[in-house]
Amino acid sequence: MDSKMAFYIVKRLLLALLTVFLIITITFFVMKAIPGGPFLSEKAPSPAVTAMLEAKYGLDKPIMEQYVTYLKGVVTLDFGPSIKQRGREVMDLITEGFKVSAKLGGSAAALAIVIGLVLGSLAAVFHNKWVDKLIMVTSTASVAMPSFVIATLLLYFFCIRFQLLPANGQTAAGLILPIIALSLYPMSYITRLTRSSMLDVLGQDYIRTANAKGVSPSRVLFKHALKNAVTPVITYAGPMIAYILTGSLVVERIFAVPGLGKYFVSSIINRDYPMVMGTTIFLACLMVIMTLVSDILYKVFDPRVDLS
Amino acid sequence: MKRVLSIALVIAMLLGCVAALAGCGESETAMTICLGPVPDTIDPALNSAVDGASYIIHLFSGLVGYEQDADGKLVLVPACAKEIPSAVETADGKVSYTFVLKDDLKWSDGTALTAADFVWSWNRAADPATAADYGYMFDVIDGYAEMQEMYKFKEDGSIETDADGKFVYVDGRKELNVKASEDGKSITVTLNVDVPYFMELLAFPTYMPVKKDIVEANPDGWATKAETYIGNGAYKVTEFSNAQLVLEKNENYYDADKVVSDKIICAFNEDDASLLANYKNGSYLFIDSVPQDEMETLAKDYPEEYQVVGQLGTYYVCFNMNDVAFKDFSEDEKAKIRLALGLMIDRNYVVEEIGKAGQVPAAGFVAMGLTEPDGKEFISKNGPNGDGAGYYSVDKADYAANCDEAVKLLEEVAQSSGKFTVADKKVSGFPTITYITNEGTGHEAIATYLQETWKGYGIETKIETQEWGTFLNTRKNGDYSVARNGWLGDYNDPISFLDMWLTASGNNDCQFGKGEHANFKGYTYKGESGKTWAESYDLLINEIKSSKDQNLRFELMHDAEDILMSTGAITPIYYYTDVFMCDDTLDGFFCSPLGYKYFMFASVKAE
Numbered sequence: 084m085d086s087k088m089a090f091y092i093v094k095r096l097l098l099a100l101l102t103v104f105l106i107i108t109i110t111f112f113v114m115k116a117i118p119g120g121p122f123l124s125e126k127a128p129s130p131a132v133t134a135m136l137e138a139k140y141g142l143d144k145p146i147m148e149q150y151v152t153y154l155k156g157v158v159t160l161d162f163g164p165s166i167k168q169r170g171r172e173v174m175d176l177i178t179e180g181f182k183v184s185a186k187l188g189g190s191a192a193a194l195a196i197v198i199g200l201v202l203g204s205l206a207a208v209f210h211n212k213w214v215d216k217l218i219m220v221t222s223t224a225s226v227a228m229p230s231f232v233i234a235t236l237l238l239y240f241f242c243i244r245f246q247l248l249p250a251n252g253q254t255a256a257g258l259i260l261p262i263i264a265l266s267l268y269p270m271s272y273i274t275r276l277t278r279s280s281m282l283d284v285l286g287q288d289y290i291r292t293a294n295a296k297g298v299s300p301s302r303v304l305f306k307h308a309l310k311n312a313v314t315p316v317i318t319y320a321g322p323m324i325a326y327i328l329t330g331s332l333v334v335e336r337i338f339a340v341p342g343l344g345k346y347f348v349s350s351i352i353n354r355d356y357p358m359v360m361g362t363t364i365f366l367a368c369l370m371v372i373m374t375l376v377s378d379i380l381y382k383v384f385d386p387r388v389d390l391s
Numbered sequence: 392m393k394r395v396l397s398i399a400l401v402i403a404m405l406l407g408c409v410a411a412l413a414g415c416g417e418s419e420t421a422m423t424i425c426l427g428p429v430p431d432t433i434d435p436a437l438n439s440a441v442d443g444a445s446y447i448i449h450l451f452s453g454l455v456g457y458e459q460d461a462d463g464k465l466v467l468v469p470a471c472a473k474e475i476p477s478a479v480e481t482a483d484g485k486v487s488y489t490f491v492l493k494d495d496l497k498w499s500d501g502t503a504l505t506a507a508d509f510v511w512s513w514n515r516a517a518d519p520a521t522a523a524d525y526g527y528m529f530d531v532i533d534g535y536a537e538m539q540e541m542y543k544f545k546e547d548g549s550i551e552t553d554a555d556g557k558f559v560y561v562d563g564r565k566e567l568n569v570k571a572s573e574d575g576k577s578i579t580v581t582l583n584v585d586v587p588y589f590m591e592l593l594a595f596p597t598y599m600p601v602k603k604d605i606v607e608a609n610p611d612g613w614a615t616k617a618e619t620y621i622g623n624g625a626y627k628v629t630e631f632s633n634a635q636l637v638l639e640k641n642e643n644y645y646d647a648d649k650v651v652s653d654k655i656i657c658a659f660n661e662d663d664a665s666l667l668a669n670y671k672n673g674s675y676l677f678i679d680s681v682p683q684d685e686m687e688t689l690a691k692d693y694p695e696e697y698q699v700v701g702q703l704g705t706y707y708v709c710f711n712m713n714d715v716a717f718k719d720f721s722e723d724e725k726a727k728i729r730l731a732l733g734l735m736i737d738r739n740y741v742v743e744e745i746g747k748a749g750q751v752p753a754a755g756f757v758a759m760g761l762t763e764p765d766g767k768e769f770i771s772k773n774g775p776n777g778d779g780a781g782y783y784s785v786d787k788a789d790y791a792a793n794c795d796e797a798v799k800l801l802e803e804v805a806q807s808s809g810k811f812t813v814a815d816k817k818v819s820g821f822p823t824i825t826y827i828t829n830e831g832t833g834h835e836a837i838a839t840y841l842q843e844t845w846k847g848y849g850i851e852t853k854i855e856t857q858e859w860g861t862f863l864n865t866r867k868n869g870d871y872s873v874a875r876n877g878w879l880g881d882y883n884d885p886i887s888f889l890d891m892w893l894t895a896s897g898n899n900d901c902q903f904g905k906g907e908h909a910n911f912k913g914y915t916y917k918g919e920s921g922k923t924w925a926e927s928y929d930l931l932i933n934e935i936k937s938s939k940d941q942n943l944r945f946e947l948m949h950d951a952e953d954i955l956m957s958t959g960a961i962t963p964i965y966y967y968t969d970v971f972m973c974d975d976t977l978d979g980f981f982c983s984p985l986g987y988k989y990f991m992f993a994s995v996k997a998e
Contacts, residue, residue, distance in 0.1 A: 119860035125877060126439065127867060127897035128524045131539070134548025135522035143547055169432040170611040179633055235664070242668050250668040253634045253658060339660040339669065341429075341633035354860050 088382070092375070099371040106367045107157065107360065111150055114351075114359050121166040121354040140166055142356075153360065162364075163357040167350070173361035180343030181365070184330030187258055187340060191265035192324045199270045200316065203277020204304060207285060207312075219278070222271035234264040234337040252340030261338040265331055269323050273316055280312040313384055321377030325370040329362075421654035422977070422995050424677035425669065426988060428661035429633055434614035435599040436516035439524035441879075441986040442679070444596045446657065449638055449991055450622040451599035452645070454490050454509070454578070455590050457989065459981045467590050471496055471504075471600075471623070471645070478585050485533055486585040491577045497643040498602055499627040505575030512600040514538075514566050520550060520558055525597045528881070531589060533568035533581040541565040584939050587764065588884040595882065599624075625650045625991040635659060651979065651994040667972075676974040676995065679988065683833055686747045686970065696972050699749035703880035703984045704967035705758045705888070706750070708733070708826075708841070710960040713906040714872045716822045722911045724808050727800045729959030732824075732873075734797035735844050738785050741964055745836045748970045753963035754781020757888045757952055758880060760966075760984045764941040769885050772945075775953055782956040798848070817849035824852045828875040829862040837875065837964070869902040876900060879967065883984070885948045890932050892955060894925055901960040903928065914954055928954050 120142070122133045137143045140163075141152060156163055162173040206218040225233070237260045242250035249257040284290065285308055293303045330344030343362070350358035381388045427442040435447050448456075456470035469475050472490040479487050496504040515521055517529035519539055529535050543551040543559040551559045568581040582589060592598055602621045605613050613619040617637075620628040625646070626638035636657040640650050658675060660666050663682040667689075669675045681689060681697075689697045710729050717725050738752035751759060754773070761769040771779040783793055798816050805813045811820035826841060828834045835856060842852040857865060866874045878898075880887040890896065894904030902908060904924030914920075914927035928951060935947045955961055969986050980993040 117861070119864035123860065123863040123867060124439075125863070126524070126879075127863075128439075128522075129527065129897050130895075131519055131544075131548055132522045132524060132526065133897070135519060135550065137547075138549030139522065143549060164611065167431055168429065168615075169434065169437055170609075170613070170615045176633075183633070238665070238668050243671050246672045249674055250665060250672055251658060251660065251674060336662045337665050339658070339662065339665050341659065345661075352859050 088379075092379070095375050095378070099368075099375065102371055103364065103367050107154070107364060108150075110360060110363045111153065112146075114356060115146055115149075117351075117354070119354050121356065123354075136166075140164075140357075157364065162361040165355055165358050167353040167355040167358065173357045176346065176358065177343060177361055177365055180330065180341065180346060181328075183252075183340060184335070184342035184344060185328045187252070187261055187265065187335075187342060188324070188327035188330065190258070191262045192269065192320070192327050194262065195266040195269035195273055195323075195327075196316070196320060198266075199273025200277050200309070200313070202270075203274040204281055204309060204312075206274065206278040207281035208304060210282060215278075218274060222274045225267045225271035226275070228267075229333075230264055230268060230331060231333045231337065233267055234261070234334050237264055238337060250338065252335070252338045252342075257338065258340070261334050261340055264334045264338070265327060269319075269327065272319065272323075276315045276319060277312060280315050281308060284308045284312045310384055314381060317377045317380045317384065321373040322370060325366065325373040329366050329369060420652045420994065421656060422652055422676050422990070422993070423656040423658055423674060424988075424990065425658045425660050425666055425675045426677075426679045427659070429659045430636075432614060433620075433631075433636075435596045435601060436512070436521060436523045436526075437614075438596055444985070445988045446636060446638075447596040447599060447624075448987055448989065449624055449626045449655070450620070450628060451596070451601075451624040452622075453593050453595070453599045455593040457594055457983060457987075459989075459992075463981070465981065465983055467594060470594070471509075475590060481581060485581050485583055487579055487581045488589070489577055489579045492575075493645050496623065496645055498621050498623050499641045499643050500602075500621050501643055502602075504600065504623050506571035506578040507575055508600045508603065509578050510567075510569050510571045511603050513569055513598065515601070515606070516597050517567055523597065525595075525881070528592055528595060528597045529567060531582050531584070531586050531592065533583050534566060537565040538567060584937055586884070587941055588882050591882050591884075626655065633659065650991050652990065655990055670972055670974075676977050677971065677980070677988070677990075679971050681970055681972060683747070689972065693972065695975050697970075698973055699968045699970050700982060701751075701760045701984060702967045702969040702986055703758050703760050703883070703887075704878055705753055705756055706875075706877045706964045706967060707753070707756065708736075708873060708962040708964060709866075709876040709901050710873050710962070711869050711871055711900075712902045712908040712958070712960055713869060716825070716872050718907075719810060720804070720808055722908075722913055724804045726957065726959045727804050729962070731797040731800040731804075731959075732845065732850075733959060733962035734783055734793040734800070735848060736841065736962065736964065737790050737844070738964055739787050739790070741837060741840060745833060745840060746965060749968045750965035751968070752785035753966050754783060754785045755952060756955055756961050756963050757885045757948075758878075758966045761880070761883055761885050763945050769945070769948075772949060773952060777949060801848070819849055821850050824850060825855055825872040826852050826874070827855045827857055827862065827865060827871045829859050830856055834875050866900045867897075869900070869905065874900065877967070879986070881985070885945075885952075886932070886935060889948060889951045889955070890936070893929050893932055901958075903958070903960070914957075 122128060122136050141149060160174070165171050165173050165176055168176065202218050202222070206215040209215045238250060241248045241260055248260055251257050252261050290303060290308055293307055330342040332344040332348050335342045335344040346358055346362050350362055426445050430443040430446060431440060432438050433443050433446050433450070435451055438444060438447060452470045454470060454472040455467055455475060457465050458468045460466045467475070471492055473493055476488050476490060481487050492506055498504050513529060516523050517526050517535055517538055519526070519542060541560055541564060543561050545551050553559055570579045600623060605619050605621050609619060615631065617628045617631045620631065622641070623644070625641060625644050627641040628636065629639045630637035638655040638657065640647065640653050644650065660669065663680055666675065666678040667681055667685060670678045717728065720728065742750045742752055755770055757769055757773065759768060759770045763769055763772065774780040774782055798813065801818055802813045805811050805818070811818050824845065826838055828838045838854045842854055845852050865871050866876070878888060878891065891898040892901065892903055893899065899905070908924060910923065912921045912923050914922045914924060916922045916927035916930055931947055931951050931954070935944050935951065938944045938947070969982065973980055976996045978994050978996050980988070980990055982988045
């Protein structure tokens with residue numbers, strides 16, 4: 084059993100490497116195909132300066148040579164310097180941003196999962212009662228509302244109107260609103276997932292048996308039912324955590340959180356090639372790992388799942 | 392269990408907040424301001440951005456600097472230099488200035504700063520190998536040209552390297568003609584020609600001294616860490632992260648007694664709405680930009696704090712000289728079409744209804760705020776007659792006349808070319824114009840305005856909105872027909888607006904003197920007509936750059952603007968303004984027309 088699991092993990096990790104390699108290759112060539120370059124600005128530097136800079140960052144070399152050099156760098160975990168933010172290493176920028184985004188995203192993900200599971204279970208237990216209806220209306224509304232609307236509303240009421248919380252995420256107190264803004268969507272989504280799978284589970288025979296045998300309702304719900312109802316949540320939570328940990332452009336921007344989120348867009352706008360690659364590889368790796376983790380969790384929660 | 396967990400989590404978060412709030416108490420003379428997002432660089436030689444420059448002027452001090460006089464006017468004062476010297480003519484017809492440094496100048500780490508530091512820093516910034524955007528700021532100094540040629544260049548323009556990766560020289564290393572005295576107390580600079588804006592250049596970030604051993608130890612990264620960021624200005628860096636730049640008073644600064652605030656926290660934030668929220672709730676005492684759609688409300692609600700000041704810059708529409716859509720017309724006809732399209736624009740409407748930030752309708756390309764040798768404004772003498780009337784009237788009352796003039800020009804072209812017709816102030820059979828712009832509410836609103844306006848005359852316009860990087864590339868390569876554009880001057884001299892249109896300039900988006908246009912002989916140079924762009928405009932600019940006679944220089948600069956505007960390829964819309972919000976408790980703050988913000992003499996008033 085254990086060796087089977089180990090074999091499975093190794094197999095998946097090898098597949099993951101291939102996936103990341105393909106992502107690197109596709110991103111690299113697509114990125115170079117976009118018109119423009121990192122040294123253009125409203126005030127263009129002189130051709131001599133541009134040529135010097137291109138040579139400095141190896142952009143004067145043929146594209147295949149650049150690709151091979153880049154791959155060599157990736158193998159040694161050297162992602163090169165950022166072209167836009169002169170003198171800074173891509174690795175350092177990502178690490179620095181990730182520390183902030185992960186703290187924010189981790190809290191938001193935890194909040195979303197815990198509250199989502201609780202609310203979803205409640206809604207299922209009180210199926211078609213007012214509790215259920217209230218939870219469903221609120222969660223539907225939160226799923227439908229884009230994060231920039233939620234973030235702007237939070238900003239307006241809590242920071243400007245009532246001035247309860249700071250409007251920038253540079254202090255711990257400033258992280259409360261972005262955490263709420265980030266967690267609302269996954270929280271509502273998880274609530275809805277939990278509710279529907281819980282409804283399914285609660286109608287099954289073994290739950291009826293447990294109830295008949297006099298097991299306490301909370302024990303039935305959290306021990307017997309939730310364990311089986313959680314599988315779709317795990318499927319969703321894996322990639323969700325990867326996304327939420329790498330930061331949200333919108334939420335981080337609105338609350339001035341110095342996280343990773345902005346780089347996913349700004350690096351492309353600025354044609355900061357090493358940064359585009361760095362952020363893409365980082366997200367890809369995290370995504371691959373989280374998917375693997377959620378697959379393993381299936382097995383833990385449901386021994387019937389056959390990993391091979 | 393899960394419920395307990397979630398309650399515990401919420402409690403933990405709340406506790407965290409309380410702790411953080413308690414930690415927010417700062418010393419009394421600290422202020423938090425926001426000038427923009429994380430700067431690309433704060434290395435004085437490499438910086439070319441306005442926010443970066445604002446940080447640098449607090450962290451470094453050049454030979455000369457700016458202060459506000461009693462009337463609130465910006466004046467140049469000696470900074471590291473004891474006084475501003477006068478020019479001395481050298482034997483070979485050049486001009487030299489000798490600056491005597493103040494006594495006991497020190498870096499922020501306490502070590503001595505000497506004249507040699509300036510010499511080394513300037514040579515570093517001007518060295519082609521440094522690849523500084525603003526390296527050309529040193530082109531007034533003797534030796535600059537030789538320096539640019541000192542390396543062996545490869546065909547692609549980069550420098551050849553030897554086996555060890557070192558750059559290959561043609562004939563040894565060349566340096567700027569800047570000499571430090573042996574005692575390290577004075578610097579002698581030799582200029583090819585005495586330019587009136589030299590003292591301003593000395594106050595420019597590119598001319599600030601940097602510490603040789605620090606820079607050499609880590610040429611790329613020294614300016615990214617607080618520990619290695621050694622300066623000689625009013626403040627020193629104690630923290631530089633993705634969230635903020637913290638400046639603390641530099642006790643080794645020669646004028647430390649005059650510096651009021653102990654600490655300035657420069658928060659990084661790129662979202663206008665977020666900036667405003669932080670300003671409104673008191674987190675930031677100063678914000679350097681405001682959301683465009685809030686400007687009117689803010690001007691009303693915060694009359695004292697919402698500030699609009701002049702800025703050296705022009706927003707304009709540029710036409711591609713080699714536009715394929717108009718290739719069937721002669722050069723004269725194309726110029727008339729462009730001029731006509733420009734005359735149809737109601738600049739007052741654009742400024743009042745779209746810009747809404749106090750911009751000034753522009754009647755010429757060189758922006759307002761630039762001074763002539765006699766102290767008058769450059770724009771007070773612009774226009775074909777040199778009377779400040781501009782190249783067309785921007786008076787509201789004259790708009791109808793401008794439109795009539797435009798129709799007349801189109802009728803002339805219709806007659807001479809026979810390619811389209813004009814009837815009842817409407818054209819038919821006119822080629823469709825493609826206008827490109829980058830994303831941005833204001834830019835797109837102006838694009839729509841132009842489309843509507845030109846449509847009023849039967850001219851169809853297709854608007855293409857491009858993503859920033861692509862837009863810059865399209866415009867630079869001349870793959871467009873008509874495009875939005877903008878320019879901010881680098882120093883207080885009109886040449887900063889005119890030399891960008893040299894054929895070889897990297898900013899020559901109109902493609903003057905390139906492609907087909909290179910052969911067009913329709914310009915006048917020194918009274919001689921029938922000259923190409925290279926034989927007229929380029930020569931004129933070179934003459935301005937090498938001329939010693941101030942009055943002549945300005946006369947020639949007006950001539951250059953005349954040529955430029957006669958092409959119709961540049962259609963100025965408005966002169967930029969700088970809009971910011973400054974809390975009324977902030978005392979002693981000032982800014983320069985280049986957009987630099989000065990907080991070293993500012994303090995927070997007790998309420």
